Amino acid sequence: MAPTTVGAANERGVVERTIVLVCTLYCLLLIALPSTYGTSVAWLVALVGALRGGVWQGFYExxxxxxxxxxxxxxxxxxxxxxxxxxxxxxxxxxxxxxxxxxxxYVMQHCSRHAVVLVLKALVGLIVAACVAIYAFYAGSADVMSAIYEWSLVHIGNVHNLVNVAAMALLALVVLAAFEPNRWQRAVLFILLGFMLWFLVVLESEGTFLALLITACAWGCxxxxxxxxxxxxxxxxxxxxxxxxxxxxxxxxxxxxxxxxxxxxxxxxxxxxxxxxxxxxxxxxxxxxxxxxxxxxxxxxxxxxxxxxxxxxxxxxxxxxxxxxxxxxxxxxxxxxxxxxxxxxxxxxxxxxxxxxxxxxxxxxxxxxxxxxxxxxxxxxxxxxxxxxxxxxxxx
Incomplete structure (x- = not known):
């Protein structure tokens, strides 16, 4: 096989792996949102990519x-x-x-840790930026929580969807901070983590904090x-x-x-x-x-x-x-x-x-x-x- 053909095939493989990785992490972090936000499309693209990659072989066994x-x-x-x-x-x-x-x-078999961390940082950064924008827009309201609740009802179904997306981003920030070798980047991750905790406090979801407490204890186990x-x-x-x-x-x-x-x-x-x-x-x-x-x-x-x-x-x-x-x-x-x-x-x-x-x-x-x-x-x-x-x- 000619070198150019091998290089093109490898490049296509990298692109395909990246697409599956992005779609899989998109679903993991944003599955709480309605399908109009593209989670169903992301699932289908990721599934097709995984099937093309041969992951189905041995799955039934x-x-x-x-x-x-x-x-x-x-x-x-x-x-x-x-x-x-x-x-x-x-x-x-x-x-x-x-x-x-x-x-x-498929992601665990074919995607490197470096690629996973980069994509995860990008997606979490977008989620945090969206939460910052939502909070900043309604920060001057007489009742910030109620204002965000009303926004959630109109745009993403209900506030529980927003809460779960924020919680997923918070967990992702914890993981990124735990594995981040650079102390300055780790400091930035902890700052973002602190904001997401505050955002969840503003939303006053007691069930979410109970779930996070159970999650922390389960990690300890x-x-x-x-x-x-x-x-x-x-x-x-x-x-x-x-x-x-x-x-x-x-x-x-x-x-x-x-x-x-x-x-x-x-x-x-x-x-x-x-x-x-x-x-x-x-x-x-x-x-x-x-x-x-x-x-x-x-x-x-x-x-x-x-x-x-x-x-x-x-x-x-x-x-x-x-x-x-x-x-x-x-x-x-x-x-x-x-x-x-x-x-x-x-x-x-x-x-x-x-x-x-x-x-x-x-x-x-x-x-x-x-x-x-x-x-x-x-x-x-x-x-x-x-x-x-x-x-x-x-x-x-």
């Missing part, structure tokens, strides 16, 4: 248990659902989310051993139990009489109603995406789109048997995770932190059968998975 459990779960759920036709969109979101693993694995690991694990348990206790207390009437219920009180009432319905139909649930169509799920005559709690939503949708199958599917997806990768590489660390954050945020928000939590879970699983070559060498 590694994850066949999880895939078969997933298809079986969807089939049984459709047969047992109160509204079988509503299962299809949720099943589509689940399958689409699993496909995110392919671009994540991976990073340390012995007593520090036990303390970190205790932090995760305390965070989860604290929120569950708050919901139980509010559900039992722990609010001032005569006051209109706030967001947490409404969530507590939804949780209590969900548990009542699960007790009536415990084994196979009511079906994926059925919550807003089940009349008995209404709270004070109001039908909510989703329960704002992904774990109770799973129990409501799949039942006890289905939740066991769902847990088995996630075990099949995450069983190849590498602690060494999380501790030594920036992108696996970010994937781990993002997945744990979404799991923590699911306590107080999120819709389970949506690409926002599920896509992040699968991206995280793909990024922290032990590479095929390493696994084969370990088996030998």
């Amino acid at each position: 590694r994850y066949r248990v999880a895939l078969w459990v997933m298809f079986g779960l969807v089939l049984v759920n459709a047969l047992a659902a109160r509204f079988p036709a509503k299962v299809a969109p949720g099943a589509g979101e689940l399958i689409r989310s699993v496909s995110f693993m392919l671009p994540a694995m 991976v990073r340390f051993t012995g007593g520090f690991r036990m303390l970190s694990g205790l932090g995760v348990v305390v965070g989860v139990l604290a929120y569950a206790s708050l919901m139980v207390w509010l559900g039992a009437g722990g609010t001032a009489s005569g006051e209109s219920p706030g967001s947490f009180e409404i969530r507590a009432m939804i949780n209590a109603r969900l548990l009542e319905l699960v007790a009536e139909q415990p084994w196979f649930g009511y079906g994926i995406n059925s919550f807003k169509y089940v009349a008995e799920a209404a709270v004070d005559g109001v039908m909510y789109i989703h329960p704002h709690q992904i774990y109770l939503e799973a129990l409501f949708s799949f039942g006890v048997v289905g939740c066991i199958a769902l847990a088995a599917m996630f075990w099949g997806v995450f069983r190849l995770s590498s602690r060494q990768l999380i501790l030594t590489e920036p992108l696996p660390l970010l994937g781990f932190l993002a997945a744990v954050y979404m799991a923590g945020k699911g306590l107080s928000d999120m819709k389970l059968m949506s690409v926002q939590p599920l896509g992040i879970f699968m991206l995280g699983a793909g990024l922290i998975a032990l590479p095929v070559s390493c696994r084969r060498s370990c088996e030998k």
Whole structure:
């Protein structure tokens, strides 16, 4: 082959790898935004690039248990659902989310750390600049938080989407600062990190700070051993139990009489109603995406789109048997995770932190059968998975 032909092929390969990397990280950081912001296009481009790169080879062999459990779960759920036709969109979101693993694995196999850090810095810089612009524009308002809430409602669906994008950028800044060798650049990253923390404080999302606390403790479980690991694990348990206790207390009437219920009180009432319905139909649930169509799920005559709690939503949708199958599917997806990768590489660390954050945020928000939590879970699983070559060498 002529040298010019080899050079052109290598150049095309670099361009293709860069495109897949940019699209994958774009989805990881901005998946909370509506599809009109290009996340669906970025997913499709990344998926096509990953398939062209041959990542699909061996994917079925590694994850066949999880895939078969997933298809079986969807089939049984459709047969047992109160509204079988509503299962299809949720099943589509689940399958689409699993496909995110392919671009994540491609990036880990074909993209250098240098390229990853450069692209991550560029995307995070754009997100921080956008947050600075939003805050600066409304800083003179009488109520900054309300003004930003109204802007979010008009432009990106709701403020929770903005909160999750800001949290993802914050986690990315933590990772970049941890791996940055230049002290001046690290100082700049810490300054940006401080602003993003302040921005989240302005937005007053208590559930986000709980999720970030759980994420920090989960990282401690991976990073340390012995007593520090036990303390970190205790932090995760305390965070989860604290929120569950708050919901139980509010559900039992722990609010001032005569006051209109706030967001947490409404969530507590939804949780209590969900548990009542699960007790009536415990084994196979009511079906994926059925919550807003089940009349008995209404709270004070109001039908909510989703329960704002992904774990109770799973129990409501799949039942006890289905939740066991769902847990088995996630075990099949995450069983190849590498602690060494999380501790030594920036992108696996970010994937781990993002997945744990979404799991923590699911306590107080999120819709389970949506690409926002599920896509992040699968991206995280793909990024922290032990590479095929390493696994084969370990088996030998």
